[in-house]
Amino acid sequence: MSMTILYEVHDNLYVNLTNKCPCACTFCLRQTRDHMEDSDVLWLSREPSADEVKEALLAKDLTPYKEVVFCGFGEPTERLDVLLETAAFIKERYGKPIRIDTNGLADLICKEPTAHRLKGLIDTVSISLNTPDKERYLELTRSRFGIGSFDAMLAYAAECKKYVPNVVMTTVDTTITKEEEEQCRAICERLGVTYRIRPWED
Numbered sequence: 001m002s003m004t005i006l007y008e009v010h011d012n013l014y015v016n017l018t019n020k021c022p023c024a025c026t027f028c029l030r031q032t033r034d035h036m037e038d039s040d041v042l043w044l045s046r047e048p049s050a051d052e053v054k055e056a057l058l059a060k061d062l063t064p065y066k067e068v069v070f071c072g073f074g075e076p077t078e079r080l081d082v083l084l085e086t087a088a089f090i091k092e093r094y095g096k097p098i099r100i101d102t103n104g105l106a107d108l109i110c111k112e113p114t115a116h117r118l119k120g121l122i123d124t125v126s127i128s129l130n131t132p133d134k135e136r137y138l139e140l141t142r143s144r145f146g147i148g149s150f151d152a153m154l155a156y157a158a159e160c161k162k163y164v165p166n167v168v169m170t171t172v173d174t175t176i177t178k179e180e181e182e183q184c185r186a187i188c189e190r191l192g193v194t195y196r197i198r199p200w201e202d
């Protein structure tokens with residue numbers, strides 16, 4: 001297995017910290033592919049340390065990238081300490097906007113409130129809402145935290161809103177009905193976050 005810490009998608013630089021995730025989503029891209037766009041294989045032989053991530057960043061010219069995104073082949077908040085240490089390094093050295101793409105279950109993963117730790121470091125949190133329904137959410141994500149996962153994810157979004165300038169919740173185009181999209185939009189409006197329907201990636 002490889003050690004692809006950084007990879008590019010469109011104009012952004014992505015950081016791959018872990019392959020761990022408390023979910024086993026029925027639609028997870030990890031089931032059908034081992035890379036994204038032109039990246040190398042994203043299955044990690046081991047998880048990189050914060051120093052290894054910084055070294056990988058230093059070896060790259062970050063000028064062309066619009067945003068640095070913590071995403072990768074797993075849930076980035078599984079490694080929240082490394083994520084935040086690296087984010088602080090990126091902010092201080094490069095001043096780039098930073099996004100986390102997440103399932104929104106960080107507080108269940110870390111067993112404590114975590115959103116406040118993003119303050120001043122993370123510009124955008126993008127959370128996969130997937131569906132407006134908690135039972136359907138569990139069917140889709142197969143989260144190991146069970147039926148409480150959906151409400152925990154919504155509570156996390158509300159908390160992030162206090163500390164992060166842009167909080168976005170997403171569903172994937174064509175995977176839910178228009179009526180369900182309207183329900184998702186209403187949830188986002190209630191939470192005061194942005195709703196985004198992402199294009200389907202196969």
Ligand code: SF4
Binds near residue numbers: 024103141
């Ligand atoms: S939360 Fe993301 S990484 Fe985890 S199983 Fe679902 S799609 Fe895959």
